[in-house]
Amino acid sequence: AAGVIQSPRHLIKEKRETATLKCYPIPRHDTVYWYQQGPGQDPQFLISFYEKMQSDKGSIPDRFSAQQFSDYHSELNMSSLELGDSALYFCASGFRLGAGNEQFFGPGTRLTVL
């Protein structure tokens, strides 16, 4: 079965650089979520999209932005990177009103800021 695809899997950037993370949800899923998980921490909700429209925002810094495109893939754009942005970034997809509202998570992108 198709799973959530994230690219790249690993990314190394310098401070103050920008980064773009991509997410390809499971086909026909209508909702995409982004999470940040720092070392030893629990996943923190960043932002979600329902049918390509931004739905809710969590603890997403103003330096970050995200969008979902017509083909349903989503991108998380991160500017002026800081050391503290080093983390695993997960994308998840699901059905807004699906059975169990289950979210399917991708493998994550590990971002390292030097």
Next chain:
Amino acid sequence: LAKTTQPISMDSYEGQEVNITCSHNNIATNDYITWYQQFPSQGPRFIIQGYKTKVTNEVASLFIPADRKSSTLSLPRVSLSDTAVYYCLVGDIDTGGFKTIFGAGTRLFVKA
């Protein structure tokens, strides 16, 4: 969104049944209870979800008392591969499915 409280960590041995209890005192009428499992460096994985009483699937059981202020995830006969972090989430899946708050999960360590 209802706040959840779980034990920080638990230890168990292979073959034992493990019960992880989550407190959610301010759960709302429309809220469902969902549990996720996460292995290191992997995304969380859905385990089970319920509203009241008992729910069972091939992986676990979820017990929810009548007042719904807590829930217990039961893992039968755990193995070493069940060592992971377990998260309890509470939210309205009809209207609140867009914002998922992961609290501090329970780190389960299964020993041989």
